Amino acid sequence: MDYIFEKNKLYNYLGTSLVNTLKQQKAYIAGGTITSIFSNNPVNDIDLYFRDEESLAELIEEIYDDSNDWVNALTSKALLVRVDDKEIQMIHFKYFERAEDIFNTFDYTVCMGAFDFETEQFVLHEDFLKHNAQRILKFNKNTDFPIVSLLRVQKYKDKGYNISKPEFLRVALSCMELCITNTDELKQHLGGMYGINYDKLVELEEGEAFSLSKIIDKIANIAMSEDYFEKPKEIKYDDVEDILDVIVKGPVRVVNIKEHTYRITKKNTLREFENEPNNMIEIDGKQYIESQKYYKFVEKRDGQYFSHYDSKYEYKFGEINVPKNEHLYFSEKLEIDKSNYFNKGVLIEVVIPYDNFTKKDSDKILANGCYVVREIPKEEYIKWTEVKAVPIF
Structure with a gap:
């Protein structure tokens, strides 16, 4: 079943811009959002899951660059x-090749629904619809965080779901199977307890041995804490790299070009940053630039190519093209849609010698010389930016 109505409803809630971004990164939405869509309840927040670390990093950069939202x-x-008026949680403790793999980490079948933005299809556990219709909780003993599952029982009961005593016992016994030997492991399993300061909750005196019994005693007094009812403080990151340093575990490809340092993204575009990451692979700047092609929309008249900005400036084959003033401006392959003249005239492909490359400024490549390689057929370049039309509910 295609669930066209539910898909249109989801797309309408997300908005065209966010839908297109999630398609580009082949992300998943899974969990409560999908449950709300199928049970006709308001969507409170969005949980995003990813196929790989680079897709997550790309999405973070996209949202961070295009908005002033608080983390x-x-x-x-x-x-x-927060993006617009939506709270979005991007999961990064695991990555998933298939939507079904996400369900293995979930606790209850009623939240085992997902939408795959690569296929643009819903993926539902075989009992997802039945158990939501019956309003019953069935527990997955393989969930990563059963303590949180125990806490979530009350949340579901408030929403009209019920759990049988045997099923509740399964949750409790799964918690008993955990081997928690230090405060870091405990924090992992307590993740998601809204409004509680975990550091104070598991704070031990210097030299004091970890003990769950001591933590249990501390929890007894947690409601008396002066910050118990305070919401978590919003954090503003001045540099997206500060966020990526926490999230990205794999090595980052870095290239230094003319006193500018860039990260090479999954889309093979350059992103400038100031502080080099701890885990990186350094790429030779000259080799990188001279292996790339760059692009520009121009006006074609009688077989000749002229600048849109300066109708008298001609881009010629077989010779180096230098600017009348300081710079010529180009786009990287997967950013041609950000050009001021996107889809106007024709698209030419150029190479830029390393000595003529100046820098990347925002989404523009600046150079003081280039060689024209060819005109790109429209049917070729349109595939680089092609995004399916988004139906609006």
């Missing part, structure tokens, strides 16, 4: 941000 929380498991 609400950044933990070892997830990044919580």
Whole structure:
């Protein structure tokens, strides 16, 4: 079943811009959002899951660059941000090749629904619809965080769901199977307890041995804490690299070009930053620039190519083209849609010698010389930016 109505409803809630971004990164939405869509309840927040680390990093850069939204929380498991009026949680403790793999980490079948933005299809556990219709909780003993599952029982009961005593016992016994030997492990399993300062909760005196019994005693007094009812403080990151340093575990490709340092993204575009990451692979700047092609929309008249900005400036084959003033401006392959003249005239492909490359400024490549390689057929370049039309509910 295609669930066209539910898909249109989801797309309408997200908005065209966010839908297109999620398609580009082949992300998943899973959990409560999908449950709300199918049970006709308001969507409170969005949980995003990813196929790989680079897709997550790309999405973070996209949202961070295009907005002034606050980052609400950044933990070892997830990044919580606000985009427009939507709270979006980006999960980064694991990555998933298939939507079904996400369900293995979930606790209850009633939240085992997902939408795959690569296929633009819903993926539902075989009992997802039945158990939501019956309003019953069935527990997945393989969930990563059963303590949180125990806490979530009350949340579901408030929403009209019920759990049988045997099923509740399964949750409790799963918690008993955990081997928690230090405060870091405990924090992992307590993740998601809204409004509680975990550091104070598990704070031990210097030299004091970890003991769950001591933690249990501390919890007894937690409601008396003066900050118990306070919401988590919103955090503003001045540099997206500060966020990526927490999230990205794999090595980052870095290239130094003319006193500018760039990260090479999954889309093979350059992103400038000031502080080099701890884990990186350095790429030779000259080799990188001279292996790339760059692009520009121009006006074609009688077989000749002229600048849109200066109708008298001609881009010629077989010779180096130098600017009348300081710079010529180009786009990287997967950013041609950000050109001021996107889809106007024709697209030419150029190479830029390393000595003529100046820098990347925002989404523009600046150079003081280039060689024209060819004109790109429209049917070729349109595939680089092609995004399917988004139906609006």
